Amino acid sequence: MNAQDVLEDAQQRIRELGEDAGIRADVVEALLHPDALLETSLRVRMDDGSTRHFRGFRCRYNSTLGPAKGGVRFHPNVTRAEVQALALWMTVKCALVGLPFGGAKGGVEVQPKTLSPMELERLSRAYMRSMADFVGPDTDIPAPDVYTNAMVMGWMADEYEAIRRIKAPAVITGKPIALGGSQGREEATGRGAYLCIRELARRKRWQPDKLRVAIQGFGNAAYHVARLLQDDGYRIVAISDSKGGIYSDKGFNIDSLWQEKQKTRKVRAVYCEQSVCQLVKHDEISNDELLALDVDLLIPAALEGVIGPDNVDAVRAGTIVEVANGPIRTEAEKALCERGITIVPDVLANAGGVTVSYFEWVQNRSGYFWSLDRVRSELETFMKRAFEDTFRIADEEQRSLRNAAYVLALRRIGEALAAHGTKEYFQNGEFGHDS
Numbered sequence: 549m550n551a552q553d554v555l556e557d558a559q560q561r562i563r564e565l566g567e568d569a570g571i572r573a574d575v576v577e578a579l580l581h582p583d584a585l586l587e588t589s590l591r592v593r594m595d596d597g598s599t600r601h602f603r604g605f606r607c608r609y610n611s612t613l614g615p616a617k618g619g620v621r622f623h624p625n626v627t628r629a630e631v632q633a634l635a636l637w638m639t640v641k642c643a644l645v646g647l648p649f650g651g652a653k654g655g656v657e658v659q660p661k662t663l664s665p666m667e668l669e670r671l672s673r674a675y676m677r678s679m680a681d682f683v684g685p686d687t688d689i690p691a692p693d694v695y696t697n698a699m700v701m702g703w704m705a706d707e708y709e710a711i712r713r714i715k716a717p718a719v720i721t722g723k724p725i726a727l728g729g730s731q732g733r734e735e736a737t738g739r740g741a742y743l744c745i746r747e748l749a750r751r752k753r754w755q756p757d758k759l760r761v762a763i764q765g766f767g768n769a770a771y772h773v774a775r776l777l778q779d780d781g782y783r784i785v786a787i788s789d790s791k792g793g794i795y796s797d798k799g800f801n802i803d804s805l806w807q808e809k810q811k812t813r814k815v816r817a818v819y820c821e822q823s824v825c826q827l828v829k830h831d832e833i834s835n836d837e838l839l840a841l842d843v844d845l846l847i848p849a850a851l852e853g854v855i856g857p858d859n860v861d862a863v864r865a866g867t868i869v870e871v872a873n874g875p876i877r878t879e880a881e882k883a884l885c886e887r888g889i890t891i892v893p894d895v896l897a898n899a900g901g902v903t904v905s906y907f908e909w910v911q912n913r914s915g916y917f918w919s920l921d922r923v924r925s926e927l928e929t930f931m932k933r934a935f936e937d938t939f940r941i942a943d944e945e946q947r948s949l950r951n952a953a954y955v956l957a958l959r960r961i962g963e964a965l966a967a968h969g970t971k972e973y974f975q976n977g978e979f980g981h982d983s
C-alpha cells in the first residue's frame with residue numbers, strides 16, 4: 549500500500565470522527581497538519597571507502613500535551629508521508645494512554661540488512677547529527693521502531709551528547725540498560741499487547757488453551773506477545789517474517805523458534821526438550837495465507853496496511869489485535885466491523901512501548917532507576933486504565949474500540965487546547981477572576 553494513501557487514510561479518520569463525535573473544529577484542524585517536518589540527506593562512509601546518501605525524515609506532529617515522542621524506522625519503504633502518518637498515530641496513542649507527550653516519528657529510507665554493523669553505526673550517528681537541533685529531551689524524543697534496536701538508540705544518544713557536550717540520556721528511549729535504558733523496555737510493546745488480550749479474555753470469558761493464534765511478523769513486539777500468550781496456554785499456530793511464515797496445528801514453542809531465528813535469521817520450527825533441540829517439519833505459508841487463517845486471534849505485528857480491500861474478505865479470525873501500527877485500512881475495517889470481528893486498535897494494543905519509554909524518560913530526568921517489578925506493575929496500571937477507558941466509551945456511546953480510543957484521545961487534546969481559550973470563550977469575552 550502506498551504511503552500517501554496511509555496518510556490520507558489516517559487524516560480522513562480524524563475528519564470523520566470529528567463530525568461523528570462532535571469534536572471541535574480547532575482540534576480536528578490541529579490534527580490535520582504536522583507541527584514540523586524535517587527531511588535530510590545523510591552522507592555515510594561505506595566500508596569500501598565510497599560514500600552513499602540516504603534520505604532521513606523526522607516529523608513532530610503535535611506537541612499540545614508535551615514533548616513529541618516517537619520511534620525511528622530503518623526500512624526501504626520509509627517516506628515522508630509514512631513518517632507523518634505514524635507521527636499522527638503516536639499523537640493519538642500518547643493522549644489515549646494519558647502520557648504527557650505529543651506525537652512524532654522518524655525514519656531512514658534504507659535496507660539495513662545490506663549494511664555492515666559499522667555502516668549501521670555510521671548511519672545511526674549521521675541520522676542524529678542531522679537531527680540534533682530538531683530533537684531533545686524537552687522537544688522531541690526518539691525511540692526504536694522497525695529494524696532499529698537498543699544499540700542503535702545507544703549510538704544516537706552518544707552522538708547527541710557529543711554534539712551538545714553534555715550527558716543527556718533523556719534525549720532518546722529504548723537505550724541499552726548500561727547506557728540509562730529502563731528495565732522492561734525491550735518487552736514493553738509485547739507485554740502491553742498481552743495485557744490488553746488478558747483483559748479482553750476476561751471480558752469474553754475465553755479459555756486460553758482452547759484458542760488458536762496467528763502472528764504476522766516475528767520481531768521484538770511479536771516475540772514478546774507470543775511468548776507471554778504461550779505461557780498462559782494459548783496455541784500459537786502460525787508466525788511469519790518478511791520472507792514468509794510457518795504453520796503447525798499443534799502450535800510452536802516460541803522460545804526455541806526465537807533462538808533459532810536469532811542464530812539463522814530464519815523462522816524455522818524447532819523444539820527443545822531439556823538441552824536437545826530438534827528441527828521439526830512444518831508447513832510453509834505466505835504472509836497472505838497467514839492473514840486468512842481460520843484462527844481465534846490474529847495479531848498483525850509487522851507493517852501497516854496489510855489488510856485492505858483486496859484481502860479483507862479472506863480474513864476469518866474472530867478477533868484482531870493490532871500490534872503493528874496501522875495494519876488495517878479504513879475501508880477494510882468497516883467490512884470487518886460489519887462481520888462482528890473485534891479489533892483492538894494499534895493506539896491501544898501497542899501503547900506498552902511508549903509507556904515504558906515514558907518511564908525511561910522519567911528515570912533519566914530524575915536520576916533514579918526503577919526495578920523490573922515496578923516497571924511491570926506501573927505498565928499494568930497504565931494499560932488497564934487505557935483499556936477500561938476505551939471500553940467504557942465504546943459501551944456508553946456504541947462505538948467501535950478504535951473510534952472510542954480516538955474520541956478519548958481527541959477530547960484530551962481538545963481540553964488542553966481549550967485551556968488556552970476557544971472561539972466561544974473569546975467571542976463571549978468571559979474572563980474569570982478570583983476576586
Ligand code: NAD
Pocket residue numbers: 692693694695696737764765766767768769770788789790791835849850851852871872873898899901902
Ligand atoms: P522489528 O524490526 O523488531 O520486527 C519487524 C518484523 O516484521 C520482523 O519479524 C520482520 O521480518 C517483519 N516484516 C518486515 N517486513 C515484513 C513483511 N513485508 N511481511 C511480513 N513481515 C514483515 O520491529 P518491531 O519493533 O517488532 O515492530 C513491529 C511493528 O510494531 C511495527 O509496526 C512497529 O511500528 C510496531 N510497534 C513497535 C514498537 C516497539 O516498541 N518496538 C512500539 C509500538 C509499535
